Amino acid sequence: MKKFFKVKIQWHIAVILIVILVISLASWFLFAKSMGATLLYYLEKDNSDIQDPVIVETISETVSAVADGSEQDNGLFSRLCAKLDYGLDTIDTIWPVFMKSAMVKADSIFTYYVLGEIQSIQVLEGKDNWLFYKSTNDGDPIADYEGTNLYSAEEMKNTLDAIVYTQSQLESKGIELAILIAPNKENIYSEFMPDTYSHSEVSATDIMIDYLYNNGVNIISPKENLLSAHLDTDVYYRYDTHWNKLGGYIGVRDTLASWGIDIPELSERDITTKNLRDDYHYCANCDLAEMVGLMSVFNDEIEYEIKDTVAVDWDKFEAEYNMEELSHFSNDDAEIQANLLLVGDSFRAAMIPSLSEIFSDLYVVHKLHYTPEILDIAEPDYIIAEYVERYSSELSSIDFLVNQFSIYTY
DSSP: OHHHHHHHHHHHHHHHHHHHHHHHHHHHHHHHHHHHHHHHHHHHOTTSSTTOHHHHHHHHHHHHHHHHTOOOSSHHHHHHHHHHHHHHHHHHHHHHHHHHHHHHHHHHHHIIIIIOOOOOSSEEEOGGGOEEEOOSSSOOHHHHHHTOOOOOHHHHHHHHHHHHHHHHHHHTTTOEEEEEEEOOHHHHSGGGSOTTSOOOSSOHHHHHHHHHHHTTOOEEOOHHHHHHHTTTSOSBOSSSSSBOHHHHHHHHHHHHHTTTOOOOOGGGSOEEEEEGGGSOBTTBSOHHHHHTTOTTTSOOOEEEEETTSOOOOHHHHHHHHHTTOOEEEEOTTOSEEEEEEEEESGGGGGGHHHHHHHEEEEEEEEGGGOOTTHHHHHOOSEEEEEEEGGGGGGGGGGGGGTSSSOTTOO
8 A cells, every 4th residue: 555655656746747847848949939039030120230231241241251262351250250249148138038938938827727727916817717807006907896996076076177178178179079988897797707806886987977977078888788798799808908899899889879970789780700819919919818828728719800890900000009109090981071089098999990980080099199289180070088997097187188298298
């Protein structure tokens, strides 16, 4: 019996060692793959250090000199070696970064498959593999979910004053304003949240919205329509913080209805599907799975496309965002020949295809990159100011739309 127990223990140790070996090999493979991609990036990038004109010229001169026998001294080789040394130093600098990234991913995969759990301060694993955002440094979605962060009467009054002022300033310029609040994913898919969290049916943002609406603010909450639609199809990504194009469409439809503009119900549109992993793009890249290093595990996300909405060049849009530029989409065949300016956070992205279908000219900018001069550039007839629920406290600073200086200026 003791001999059998000893063999059994050794067998378990062997399994553990094999698992560690596999993880180690996987880590080195991921690192090598990342390093290869990085080197290829630097080799192909026009303005990279490795593709620097001086380096290219040096290599070219050296090859030519050797080929025709004219190399009489070590000058060119010294220059080339110096550049190669610089390249090796660069690789040496990024080596530990990729090593750490690969090890973190390997550790996440090991923890998930062996212990059956996700260890993260940002990501929460819900039921049926749904992932949720639980960061307290980027809003506080869990406090929103549990209703523990109610606004004071003074905070609501200050928010109302800021919005009324902004509305009046825009109206004086002939611009109609609508404020759209995109609900947190947790409050739409509460059935997939862990039972350890208590769900408040009415959030602080819900109370704020009712207060503002009852005081004449054109503020839109598509929460009820999203809750209704989510029973038949996904309106948020399972492994991402954002709503998908279907959720964005519902937000657009409810917002336009506040201006008396009717577009078809989502149920009246032709919808196709594909796997998102074949076309990851800006704000639709399974960011929650990426945060915990489990992209290889959570890789069956569905992407929905609404027929006849306008296709978006996501690479161009993301590049414009990174360069803090204003994006412009034009559609000569649009139903409404007018200019619309969409200012918002990352949830604005899923709204672009449907808004581009409706308006002849759509201008889009992240609120971080907004300046009042944009009003002169876009000459909007309409403005949608979009806020995800966890940022609803920022409504008190909405006057950034008309003031030269704001909390978003940096």
